[in-house]
Amino acid sequence: MRPLPRPTRRQAALLGAAAVLCAAAGGSALTGHLGVALTVLAVFLAGLLGLVLLLARRLGALLAANRKTQRDVRSVLDQTQRRVLGAVEEMLLAAGDRHRELTDALAAQQKAAAAGTDRLLRAQTSEVEALVQLFQGFTPRAPMPSSGGFALNPTDLLDLLHLIRSRRPRLVLELGSGTSSVWIAYALEQTGGRLISLDHEPMYAEKTRSALAEHQLTGVAEVRDAPLRxxxxxGRSFPWYDVDAVADLRAVDLLLIDGPPEKTGPDARYPAMRVLEDKLADAATVVFDDAHRHDEQQALRRWVETIEGLTQEGEALGRHAVLSYRRIVRQHGPVDEISSRSSG
Ligand SMILES: C[S@@+](CC[C@H](N)C(=O)[O-])C[C@H]1O[C@@H](n2cnc3c(N)ncnc32)[C@H](O)[C@@H]1O
Known part of the structure; x- marks a missing residue:
């Protein structure tokens, strides 16, 4: 058991005073002074009553302070609880929103992936169909180099070879050699035409020459080195094929524009029609590959707007555009000459 705490000085004084009063009352009663004893007892009781009242007031104040502290603590607890609940609710809402966003994004991606796969499958089917038709037209004398990627797709090749068979060009000029050169050469071997292909990369020019040699097509097709100049x-400068490489050419009746590659600079293929118009036959066909690309779309639009006699033909298979060129010859008859002489 813990010992009782020592009384304070005040408590000791009060206890002392009570003891003195009790002793005085007892002493007075024993000595027969009953009046004094009663008076001392009355003083003692009055003091005791005052003390009890004082204690009651103090206890009341303590209780009131205690209740206030409890109210304060409860209000702080309530506020904290509300804040925590609010924060949790916000977090739950944010998590819900994020979850919805992620679910939506995932669904959109899945849809796009499904559409992409679908497109790819359809494109692959078209390419396989085109490849089957290409090989039905020829029996190559050596393994064919790969098409697609850097080269014309089978669908583009199929349309190009169909144009060669149906329009029977005598001279085909190709900008950018590769797999297409071999296919074109096979087609021209049947129709009796000739192919000149330009390449700015000596290594690829050589590769195409080897392929043509392997397929015994060097009598039909020639690859010329044409570095970009x-x-x-x-007023604008473009890196384009050295024009000396085509100096001797006349009456090109099919022009295939498949170079220079995009990476050589913006609007890389725009110069083609501007530089080569004079080299075209009076009636010629122009096949422009990668016509879906932004720069090529711009070039196409500007050519058709500015070159007289150049028009785009209807929808083509694959990613190339077909244009038809008819040279417009201005006739200066005697009337024109006379009127110009008299006006001068
Ligand atoms: C668009 S490609 C021309 C491809 C060609 N007309 C064909 O369809 O096969 C343009 C350039 O790519 C380069 N090239 C040719 N063969 C290549 C190959 N196997 N890999 C990467 N580039 C090649 C050549 O310099 C060519 O001028």
């Missing part, structure tokens, strides 16, 4: 058109 600056060509200035409308």
């Amino acid at each position: 600056p060509v200035v058109l409308d």
